[in-house]
Amino acid sequence: MAVRDADTVRVGITEYAQDQLGDVVFVDLPEVGRQVDAGEAFGEVESTKSVSELFAPLDGEIVAVNGAVADSPELINSDPYGEGWLVEVRVSDAAAIDGLLDADAYQRVIEG
């Protein structure tokens, strides 16, 4: 997840997650305008071997959806932090952004 401006974040999956999934072959994303709650499933990514739900990191409104990954889901594998982004969320409470893990903290989590 990357912060676009004060109240909008761009959401994707992490490098670690794409590696665990394997080749992504299908992605199901919500419509622009949908309200999501933190922790709510807003879509799915399917690899050949598995299906994973996508969970909203924060409360807010979907304000953009990456149409490119619908046609080319492999972008999620090749460039998860760039071209493989999924949605943009305008968050209800910008202060909540500070409560998320930064990259270093995330790395410590996946290394257990």
Added chain:
Amino acid sequence: MKTPLHDVHAELGASFTDFAGWQMPVRYTSELAEHRAVREAAGLFDLSHMGEIELTGPGAAAALDHAFVGRLSAVTPGRARYTMLCAPDGGVLDDLVVYRLAEERYLVVANAGNAAVVSRELTARAEGFEAEVTDRSAETALIAVQGPNAAAILGPLTDADLTGLKYYASMPATVSGHELLLARTGYTGEDGFELFLPAAEAPALWRKLAAAGREHGLLPAGLACRDTLRLEAGMPLYGNELGPELTPFHANLGRVVKLDKPGDFVGKVALERAGDPDRVLVGLKGSGRRAPRHGYRVLHGDDAVGEVTSGALSPTLGYPIAMAYVPPALREPGTALSVDIRGRVEPVEVVALPFYQR
């Protein structure tokens, strides 16, 4: 457990998964690229987790005829046969390939998850026959080279006559200096070879095969693509399409059951009385990109009529494919069914198996 090739896989950067207690490479880089390599060029597989059980002696053929549903005594030395081990109630305990190596010598290759059961059952069922059962699983490695370029890769490495080695045949051979059993068998729907050799020699042979295969497009290939390859080829996977609650007849594999072979065999009475199965295995073809998966409900109209056993978005065909058990009345190709894919009902059509044929 780790196969003798574990360190080689780790060096190659494989992702590992647990399979029947074994740490196996699920993919090296991309399972789609590995799948494509096997269909269009070649793939190199480590199958050392599988079980190898040897039967020797003047009563070996008769023991196998008693133990399995097939007639292994009729297999010519040098040839192999697909068969099944059934329980007394007719349920499938494993599906396997039996190689007749010589008049009085057979090699039984069992699925990893069933290797212990097969070894135990064979030992018990061979009692009273002049046959010795030896479990060689621990000391044996199995490497497969699968794909249209497999023969071109192996040819220069061996003096064996590959054109003379037919599908479902095997022969002792020397490959890159390693004495091994070379079989023309596989589980991918492509031409290919399976090489049985002493575990300690596996890393050296793997490296030689990988090097020789590079110019032929050979890629190391993991279990993820092995599963999509066998699914496209319509081959059952034990635990998905086969299990102890199913007979070979359910899976349309009644042809492997030789009820008329001489003598008794384990499961014969039950299989003779089995009658028409209440559900049968069919192929399903979907549209779009959402795949029916293992355990999903199959619907006919609003009625739940069956269950998906395996499914994936077919890498070769580009549409979702699946196998499922449905009532026999719904088995005809062209029958319109649907699958509940996580709450969304998606239409599918019954199609003939296999989905893909080389």
